[in-house]
Amino acid sequence: MNIGLYLQLLVIGLSMGMIYAILAMGIVLLVRAVGVLNFAQGELFMLGAYVCYALTVQLHMPIYVMLIVALLIFVLFGTLFMFAVYWPLRNSKWPATIIISTLGASVVLKEVVKLIWGSVPVVQPPIIKGVLVLWGNVRIEYQYLFIIGIGSLLITAVFLLFDKLFLGRAMQAAAQDSYAAQLLGIPTIVTTALTYIISASLVGVGGWLVSPLFLVSTSLGSFLLKGFAGMVIGGLGDVKGAVIGSLLVGVIESFATLFTATYKDAVVFSVLIIVLIVRPTGFFGQKISEKV
Amino acid sequence: MKLLSRRIWGEEKMLNIKNLCAFYGSIQALYDIDIEVQEGTIVCLIGANGAGKTSLLKSISGMVQHSGTIEWNGEDITNYNSVQIARRGIMHVPEGRHVFPGLTVEENLEVGTINWRGFFGKRRDADELTYVYDMFPRLKERRKQLSWSLSGGEQQMLAIGRALMGRPKILLLDEPSMGLAPLVIEELFEKIVAINKKGTPILMVEQNASMALEISDYAYVINQGSIEISGAAKDVACDDRVINAYLGVHAGQC
Ligand SMILES: Nc1ncnc2c1ncn2[C@@H]1O[C@H](COP(=O)(O)OP(=O)(O)O)[C@@H](O)[C@H]1O
Ligand SMILES: [Mg+2]
Numbered sequence: 001m002n003i004g005l006y007l008q009l010l011v012i013g014l015s016m017g018m019i020y021a022i023l024a025m026g027i028v029l030l031v032r033a034v035g036v037l038n039f040a041q042g043e044l045f046m047l048g049a050y051v052c053y054a055l056t057v058q059l060h061m062p063i064y065v066m067l068i069v070a071l072l073i074f075v076l077f078g079t080l081f082m083f084a085v086y087w088p089l090r091n092s093k094w095p096a097t098i099i100i101s102t103l104g105a106s107v108v109l110k111e112v113v114k115l116i117w118g119s120v121p122v123v124q125p126p127i128i129k130g131v132l133v134l135w136g137n138v139r140i141e142y143q144y145l146f147i148i149g150i151g152s153l154l155i156t157a158v159f160l161l162f163d164k165l166f167l168g169r170a171m172q173a174a175a176q177d178s179y180a181a182q183l184l185g186i187p188t189i190v191t192t193a194l195t196y197i198i199s200a201s202l203v204g205v206g207g208w209l210v211s212p213l214f215l216v217s218t219s220l221g222s223f224l225l226k227g228f229a230g231m232v233i234g235g236l237g238d239v240k241g242a243v244i245g246s247l248l249v250g251v252i253e254s255f256a257t258l259f260t261a262t263y264k265d266a267v268v269f270s271v272l273i274i275v276l277i278v279r280p281t282g283f284f285g286q287k288i289s290e291k292v
Numbered sequence: 293m294k295l296l297s298r299r300i301w302g303e304e305k306m307l308n309i310k311n312l313c314a315f316y317g318s319i320q321a322l323y324d325i326d327i328e329v330q331e332g333t334i335v336c337l338i339g340a341n342g343a344g345k346t347s348l349l350k351s352i353s354g355m356v357q358h359s360g361t362i363e364w365n366g367e368d369i370t371n372y373n374s375v376q377i378a379r380r381g382i383m384h385v386p387e388g389r390h391v392f393p394g395l396t397v398e399e400n401l402e403v404g405t406i407n408w409r410g411f412f413g414k415r416r417d418a419d420e421l422t423y424v425y426d427m428f429p430r431l432k433e434r435r436k437q438l439s440w441s442l443s444g445g446e447q448q449m450l451a452i453g454r455a456l457m458g459r460p461k462i463l464l465l466d467e468p469s470m471g472l473a474p475l476v477i478e479e480l481f482e483k484i485v486a487i488n489k490k491g492t493p494i495l496m497v498e499q500n501a502s503m504a505l506e507i508s509d510y511a512y513v514i515n516q517g518s519i520e521i522s523g524a525a526k527d528v529a530c531d532d533r534v535i536n537a538y539l540g541v542h543a544g545q546c
Contacts, residue, residue, distance in 0.1 A: 167411040173392045173403045180390035183353055184458060185378025185407030
């Protein structure tokens with residue numbers, strides 16, 4: 001019977017880990033492309049949940065229409081975000097300028113959401129209803145399996161883009177050395193915008209996936225912290241590391257509830273601190289030494 | 293006689309720069325520079341640190357604010373952006389090499405085709421790849437290696453090779469010898485001459501004045517943002533001011 005419980009915890013942990021991985025991947029892609037931590041990533045995630053709530057519950061769209069409209073909106077968000085928060089400041093001599101501007105954006109997004117949807121949390125029905133019952137007594141909600149499925153799909157898609165497509169290769173190049181990329185004729189404005197669009201769409205879908213499990217409210221933005229934790233455990237700047245680190249965070253958090261439900265966050269961040277002490281660069285830390 | 297008529301009519305001018313000024317915000321780095329590069333030649337630009345050599349190349353490739361006129365085969369490209377410049381085959385190999393550290397050698401080379409291939413074009417770079425690997429066999433040996441792990445000389449070869457992938461009509465080389473051992477520099481300069489022999493004109497910036505003058509057809513000396521001396525490379529190499537300021541003991545026979 002314990003096996004059943006562990007399986008449950010593993011599934012829940014992996015599914016939350018997928019959500020953190022999506023968040024972390026979005027952050028890492030931006031860090032690599034423009035060298036800036038985006039603190040508004042959590043708010044874009046929350047916004048994704050609200051947009052999907054509005055389209056599904058308020059506008060009664062069927063899921064396929066909803067997904068297409070939502071993706072278009074995320075693409076728009078990504079583009080707007082880049083041109084409002086990053087582009088005007090990209091040549092600033094003080095790198096913190098952009099970080100502060102992302103902090104500002106996070107506040108603005110939170111307030112706008114409150115203006116539109118109020119500060120009372122709203123409820124999003126499950127995307128997939130039902131429960132999988134194994135061995136008569138192990139119950140796993142399909143929603144968790146759905147999250148794991150879609151999460152794996154998204155992560156694979158991002159890896160394929162960067163590994164297999166020439167476009168992805170050019171985006172990697174532009175992220176690694178924007179100056180050289182421009183000299184070769186890569187339109188870095190396009191690669192940067194694409195990175196923002198991918199990042200915003202990833203977290204937007206992440207917000208949609210997670211919204212039925214929690215109440216939809218502005219506090220969804222705080223999920224970003226777990227994404228950060230996953231990213232740091234995996235090793236800053238490495239997409240693969242961020243994914244693995246985030247899955248680890250999800251599973252640790254889930255199994256921590258065996259001992260304490262109240263302090264599961266404390267457990268996660270204790271692990272983070274221990275990892276940082278033992279391996280300051282994270283498990284998959286910078287393989288590319290910074291050559292000047 | 294043929295040479296004379298070329299000089300008179302100037303019909304083979306590929307790159308023609310007039311009254312070029314360059315600016316970093318309120319700081320002016322170049323003052324009324326006139327430079328031309330003719331078909332098939334190597335032109336070098338020598339000058340001390342901070343003289344404005346890099347700024348000149350950056351102006352051509354659209355990477356710094358500038359005024360004046362830059363003509364490319366008769367087309368006014370003064371206000372083109374870096375993408376438009378690269379599409380015309382003007383390939384700038386930057387100072388400090390700037391290889392993509394996390395990409396392999398071959399991936400770096402592949403990215404060099406972006407100017408004619410675009411994001412979604414078919415990969416048709418077999419000829420270019422063969423050319424680059426024949427020119428730099430060391431790159432072929434290391435083609436699966438991440439480029440940050442290459443030596444300085446290999447990185448320079450990769451940076452030049454990457455530009456060759458872009459089907460260059462002209463190469464702009466910024467201090468290719470910087471930080472390299474004398475033997476490596478010698479090999480590199482041989483390659484530069486070989487590339488030029490295959491028909492690619494080269495505008496080269498160098499602090500290593502004696503070697504640069506040796507392989508060049510024409511030379512400009514730039515000082516504090518202005519052209520101070522210009523002429524056939526062998527004449528410039530014999531100019532007293534150049535011998536005193538840039539060549540010293542390396543001065544050849546005049
Ligand atoms: N990014 C920059 N911002 C401000 N001034 C610059 C910048 N780059 C170069 N300069 C100035 O422009 C002048 C020429 O620099 P540069 O073209 O790099 O010289 P060189 O390549 O000959 O060493 C120098 O005085 C330098 O201080
Ligand atoms: Mg320079």
